[in-house]
Amino acid sequence: MEALGKYFIFLGKLFVNRETFKTYFKLTVEEAISIGIKSIFLVSLVSFFMGAVTTIQTAYNLVNPLIPNYVISMVVRDMTILELAPTIIGVIYAGKVGSSMASGLGTMRITEQIDALEVMGINSTSYLVLPKILGSLLTYPILVVMAGVLNIVGGYLAGVLSGVITPHDFIYGIRFGFNEYTVTFALIKSFVFAFLVSSISSFKGYYTVGGSLEVGKASTAAVTSSVIAILLADYLLAQLLL
Amino acid sequence: MIRVENISKAFNGKEVLKDISGTFEKGKPNLIIGSSGTGKSVLLKCIVGLIKPDDGFVYYNTKEFTFASRNDKTEIRRQIGMLFQGGALFDSKTVEQNVMFPLDVLTKMPLNEKIDRVNFCLERVGLAGQNHKMPSEISGGMQKRVGIARAIVNHSKYLFCDEPNSGLDPQTSILIDDLILEITEEYNITTIVVTHDMNSVMGIGENILFLYEGRKLWEGTKDEIMNSGVKEFDDFVFANKVMQKLRK
Numbered sequence: 324m325e326a327l328g329k330y331f332i333f334l335g336k337l338f339v340n341r342e343t344f345k346t347y348f349k350l351t352v353e354e355a356i357s358i359g360i361k362s363i364f365l366v367s368l369v370s371f372f373m374g375a376v377t378t379i380q381t382a383y384n385l386v387n388p389l390i391p392n393y394v395i396s397m398v399v400r401d402m403t404i405l406e407l408a409p410t411i412i413g414v415i416y417a418g419k420v421g422s423s424m425a426s427g428l429g430t431m432r433i434t435e436q437i438d439a440l441e442v443m444g445i446n447s448t449s450y451l452v453l454p455k456i457l458g459s460l461l462t463y464p465i466l467v468v469m470a471g472v473l474n475i476v477g478g479y480l481a482g483v484l485s486g487v488i489t490p491h492d493f494i495y496g497i498r499f500g501f502n503e504y505t506v507t508f509a510l511i512k513s514f515v516f517a518f519l520v521s522s523i524s525s526f527k528g529y530y531t532v533g534g535s536l537e538v539g540k541a542s543t544a545a546v547t548s549s550v551i552a553i554l555l556a557d558y559l560l561a562q563l564l565l
Numbered sequence: 566m567i568r569v570e571n572i573s574k575a576f577n578g579k580e581v582l583k584d585i586s587g588t589f590e591k592g593k594p595n596l597i598i599g600s601s602g603t604g605k606s607v608l609l610k611c612i613v614g615l616i617k618p619d620d621g622f623v624y625y626n627t628k629e630f631t632f633a634s635r636n637d638k639t640e641i642r643r644q645i646g647m648l649f650q651g652g653a654l655f656d657s658k659t660v661e662q663n664v665m666f667p668l669d670v671l672t673k674m675p676l677n678e679k680i681d682r683v684n685f686c687l688e689r690v691g692l693a694g695q696n697h698k699m700p701s702e703i704s705g706g707m708q709k710r711v712g713i714a715r716a717i718v719n720h721s722k723y724l725f726c727d728e729p730n731s732g733l734d735p736q737t738s739i740l741i742d743d744l745i746l747e748i749t750e751e752y753n754i755t756t757i758v759v760t761h762d763m764n765s766v767m768g769i770g771e772n773i774l775f776l777y778e779g780r781k782l783w784e785g786t787k788d789e790i791m792n793s794g795v796k797e798f799d800d801f802v803f804a805n806k807v808m809q810k811l812r813k
Contacts, residue, residue: 435649436655438615441614443645444641
């Protein structure tokens, strides 16, 4: 409970005694580019293969001749949009970007770089963390959309090349009974997860005490806490919004 | 001028600073000395506001700092330059970007003026032409000098140095001490140096405050060191063989 209280106080500090808009704009763009470049390869790779495997495994389980083949791509589509793209990529995002944020801030803390900012009269929380959160909020939904597309492309290629579904059936299944709200839901999830991963990871890194060993611990704790938060938020959002 | 009054601080029930008072004049280096673990760095952090004391006050000229509003604190802090023990340079920025950082964030100076000011400060600390090197590409002594350049770039009125000589060879230490002394006198700023290096004490100790187990036991100048009359202070000063020979 104490850590939770400290986390909310930490969030409150983001919005007081800020620097100029121009400063934050520049930092946010830099963070967004850095986060995007850091994640794009892994997210693409995982999404593509996740889509391919989902298609093959769904086809493997749907052996009943009464079930039309296009159901395979329907299942892949809904799994991708509702869960795989926002949530699984969220877990990967926590591992890749979250740990990097925590270790970066942790290193700044133990090498007194954060103290240097404070001494200059700069609100270090706001200066260092707000751009990371804003950068994540800008980048992560784009990554989720990209992951969704690549998931379906991976599924299409795997399904067609392995012969479990025809291109026509796959496209038909993707379009059949499509509910646009699922995309809205996925985007809402992506904003929530982006905020949780970036704020929790920054919090863990910002309050690192000790030396390099503690930076490693903070990085691990950031990933663990972010993943737990993602899973809890995933459940709550599903309950509330579906 | 900086004045501290009755500063006390405890961590987890252990008193680290006990009722410390003192005045740090401008235009000459003020040294806080003592053995490791006596609370020197904690006192410095209380003065710059990185740690809030449990009791006592810190005055920058006539303005009380410890319990001042956030805006008043920020106003004072923007006149502060600090050299940290490890330099605390931003790893991802070049030497030039590090030195320019306070100007980027705290001023609206045009870029060409900022570059001129950075070049002037780098030249002042003997690092002209090193603008585009990364902190990892320069030596520890050079990192300290970049730290000094960053501390003075925004025309700071107060300069704080936390163990400026730690990890440096004697020659580089003297160079850093001389630089601190020159800058203090040249710009007539209030400088506080935390150190346990007796070379620094003898070299630039115009006003020395000795801490022992969190208490101020002695205050004076480098010329008064030989006759302090305080056993704990003598034990600290003459632990060094060179100082022992000097005494004889």
